[in-house]
Amino acid sequence: MATRRAGHSVRSLVGMLTVAIVIFSALPSFAAPDPSKATGYGTEIRFAVAEWPPLVTEDREDFGRLSARITEIFSAMGYEARFDFLSWPRALELTRRGDYVATFPWLRTPERVDVFHIPVFAMARALHKGFYKKSRFPDGLEVTDFNDLVELGLRPVGITSYWHAEEFAKYGITGEIVANPESAWRFLEAGRADILFEEEEVGWVDLKNTLGEAVAETYATTSAIPTSNMFILFSRHHPDGERLKLAFDDFMASEQGQGICEPWSICTPEAQTKGDASNDAPDAISDGAN
Secondary structure (H helix, E strand, C coil): CHHHHHHHHHHHHHHHHHHHHHHHHCCCCEECCCCCCCCCCCEEEEEEECCECCCECCCCCCCCHHHHHHHHHHHHHCEEEEEEECCHHHHHHHHHCCCCCEEEEECCCHHHHHHEECCCCCCEEEEEEEEEECCCCCCCCCCCCCHHHHHHCCCEEEECCCCHHHHHHHCCCCCEEECCHHHHHHHHHCCCCCEEEEEHHHHHHHHHHHHCHHHHCCEEECCCEEEEEEEEEEECCCCCHHHHHHHHHHHHHCHHHHHHHHHHCCCCHHHHHCCCCCCCCCCCCCCCCC
């Protein structure tokens, strides 16, 4: 009899442990950190992101300049930021449905305002330029907005999950859309397009990684087109999404938060509205991507 009671107790304990494992495994985006990995910042927050080197990348110890910025902010707020690298469309979708509490960096568009909790404070600003081959345009290109493409008869190439297709359609531009950045750069190099728009720092990295340092020397860029503020998107379907969005804005409005973001030049009220994609700027990151 004692043996049966002991066996029953063991089975009950195993059952409870199994249930506990299932419950905690269903909370990938906002849960207490593994004690073996805890860094003393408190609760762990997992962000859904994707490769956008050098701004967001697994290849750097700080996971890229923008990821380091997120780490600094949330550490000061008392959280430990972790980054799960997915594809851009998957990062957006899993955050939308609440599997992750947040994703970055994205633009604030009217469509996203209805789907996500978007902070008042931006986390960065993108600087977009058009990349072109010097040999094709030896006198350079005077391009300051997308209307110039139409006037100059330029053929752009864009990337399917980025903002390109939407912008091309908005301005009546006939452009080629390819599957990924590597294909876009090879398309441009082959002379099948005249220009490719990208965030400047990201564009030079992608160009060099795809075609090499020597080929990159044969390219130039246009002036910057209107800059765009980039934001963290917090999930409306995650139980902590709204709370963290409000906490983020409260912190960024504080003296400590203002001190952290002052070097980024996006902390003033004027900076929060300048370059807002919902007003006048193209989507720097994408409609599901980088």
